Amino acid sequence: MRMRQKAATNNSNHDKGNRSRPPGRPRSEAARVSILRSALNLLGKNGFAELTIEEVAADANVGKATVYRWWPHKAALIADAFASGATRRLHFPDTGSVDADMSQQMRQLIKVFRGRQGRIVSAILAGGQSDKELISAFRERFLWPRRQEAYTTLQRGIRRGELRKDIDKDLLLDSLYGPIYMRFLIRHDSLTAEFVDGLCGLVLGGARPRAKNRRRSTGLN
């Protein structure tokens, strides 16, 4: 979420002189990464509210103005830091079974949530409650990319007949991930692999194609 020159900085090796760099000293890449790294470190130690730009700048051996020059908010800085340093190993496998695919990815997710990165995620979600840009950055940089993969995984399950054809994928994914986020944020119960398996069994169980000659009272719809 750098504000200026972002494209120019990233694409400079493809420009080959046709778009000349602006005059003056170029942006220090060292300062940029140092700031982001410090932000992540400090965010991991305390929460969003406790993180101060002052501390980040000091920890990164950087002038405060340099932080403010490139990130308008604390939120923007954190979102950037999170997106940059983030999320390997959260890919979906293709085992031939939706249950296994989902369950394996969800197990990875709770490992992340329980680890150092979890502090950061919870800090972002906390900060996002009073900062629209931050929560939106979380959605766009973290949630949506994974959800795209999840759609594909679910689609495979539908094709294989493991899930109903008319299943609402967003509802299904929220039903699978919502409980994880809830336990992660409210901390009323533990995030274990058994929990993930039970969750998958329960929710995906409700998403299977209906048996031909089986009726039950809907009660609702």
Place this chain on the structure above:
Amino acid sequence: MRMRQKAATNNSNHDKGNRSRPPGRPRSEAARVSILRSALNLLGKNGFAELTIEEVAADANVGKATVYRWWPHKAALIADAFASGATRRLHFPDTGSVDADMSQQMRQLIKVFRGRQGRIVSAILAGGQSDKELISAFRERFLWPRRQEAYTTLQRGIRRGELRKDIDKDLLLDSLYGPIYMRFLIRHDSLTAEFVDGLCGLVLGGARPRAKNRRRSTGLN
């Protein structure tokens, strides 16, 4: 969440019901309610981070020290304000159908979340990410009381044969409420009555007693 234990009701030093008060001027009930009311009002207008104790004290016509005398954190104050003014109308009905019971209560919940109180809940959950006491206050004052009722409701469903006998009630409730909390906090999708109904259908569908002669591999365990 009064922080000091002054109440004579708790001390057992041979008082035998004459319930003596501690020495000194007793706490002003007027100040207490005025502070809580101001806190709720101001929290509804802005977010958690924007709320200042200074403003609360001024709005409540109260000395700042009086706020700090009884609530150690902004967090504790908000938790108390929320718990005191909070949560009527979140009771579970007894319609004769688990699906209907749960769905009706969950519809009430999303109404609360979308309303003025929602700001407060999200502020508490946000603040709770870096404040153990706050999140624990939320659990004990808000989550557990409702969950007790929910257990009863589910038990009725089990007795009526709508749910499996061996169902993990906590897992089931997290599966029902987790998606609501997730959408509420991440705001990636809307909290509608249709969402609640679909959610109930999906999750409770996975919690029904298994058909007699129909077994399928869960794919997980």
Place this chain on the structure above:
Amino acid sequence: MRMRQKAATNNSNHDKGNRSRPPGRPRSEAARVSILRSALNLLGKNGFAELTIEEVAADANVGKATVYRWWPHKAALIADAFASGATRRLHFPDTGSVDADMSQQMRQLIKVFRGRQGRIVSAILAGGQSDKELISAFRERFLWPRRQEAYTTLQRGIRRGELRKDIDKDLLLDSLYGPIYMRFLIRHDSLTAEFVDGLCGLVLGGARPRAKNRRRSTGLN
């Protein structure tokens, strides 16, 4: 500087029933002396500005209101405390020589100033700079009584021919004691017995009857 009932309290043993005590619980003598003692103790440890009524009340095991009931100012309390616990051994001897009389008393004074009581005197003089009542209490309770004795002592010297008949006694006494107060308050030099002796020699030397046939340029008057 007690505000009410002062006379009644002090003279009760002379009243012999003709002036009855007012109804209600009588003032606690124990509280009074405890407060004054605590005030002196704490004043000795820190200065006037650092002394708080809160601390005095706590140290004296007394309610804050009890202090405020009887002393309107911190200044009044301190003046009272100083006057009550004060000043033995500052009397003037009668040796037959003004020089000796004064010098002996002044030596006693610097001993007081250098001791525990000195802290209190300096605190009162300090506090008196922004509190007219305090400095006036110091004058009336401490300065004037001693000065009355000093007048007598000087008068003896005049009668004996050791001092000029027309000497301005106040000027002379200020010239003797001023340097002591100056060194005591500014602390630019030490308050020793030698200093006192030198001072007496110098100033009293200037106050002797003029030799008959000796003229010097006045230069001033």
Place this chain on the structure above:
Amino acid sequence: MRMRQKAATNNSNHDKGNRSRPPGRPRSEAARVSILRSALNLLGKNGFAELTIEEVAADANVGKATVYRWWPHKAALIADAFASGATRRLHFPDTGSVDADMSQQMRQLIKVFRGRQGRIVSAILAGGQSDKELISAFRERFLWPRRQEAYTTLQRGIRRGELRKDIDKDLLLDSLYGPIYMRFLIRHDSLTAEFVDGLCGLVLGGARPRAKNRRRSTGLN
């Protein structure tokens, strides 16, 4: 009384006259003088105890932190303000007569003491009773510089034969100025020109060379 040593003039690390400044934004001279001026103004209106840093900062249109950045105490601020704006016109003349020299300067001093600056001096001396740094600042910035001049003036008197050769100059000066400080601080009598003249006559009278063939016992030593 700047508390930090930033000035490049003092460091000797091979600067060879190019006098580099420390990094960062330099201290605002405008803020400094504005603060000192406000401090003097407000101190003149009320006393030392009534002066608040909050008020000084507001009056000077300056952040409170800026005051605290450069002056650790209210005391230090006042000492600085006094020393900066202080003390012209307290020089010693050279009239050819010690009596006249001293008396003229002392008359100037009592004018200062009776004026707006007097409030400040008394505030400093009061504050200095519980603040070693403050009283020491007064000595070094105010007392010593004048005393140096006074030594010279007395020396001239000795050379001219108006004073004894072996006179203790510090004792003599304390005897001259002590009474002024005493009356100034205790306010038991007025600081008039006549008082100054009488004082000089008395004390300097005791400091004249002794008549050749006239000895009398001092009565003391």
Place this chain on the structure above:
DNA sequence: CAATAATCGAGACGGTACGTCACGTCTTCTT
């Protein structure tokens, strides 16, 4: 012997100023 009345301790009350901290902006010199 009750009723009345002023005291006592304790400590909460609405305030005010404290001294600190971080904010986001700025001003300097260096790279």
Place this chain on the structure above:
DNA sequence: AAGAAGACGTGACGTACCGTCTCGATTATTG
């Protein structure tokens, strides 16, 4: 032009005392 350094005005923080008040308990005199 961007960098670090760090001072600036601003404003909330949480604390400490201020002087006042409201309690129950205590200790006297008065009816």
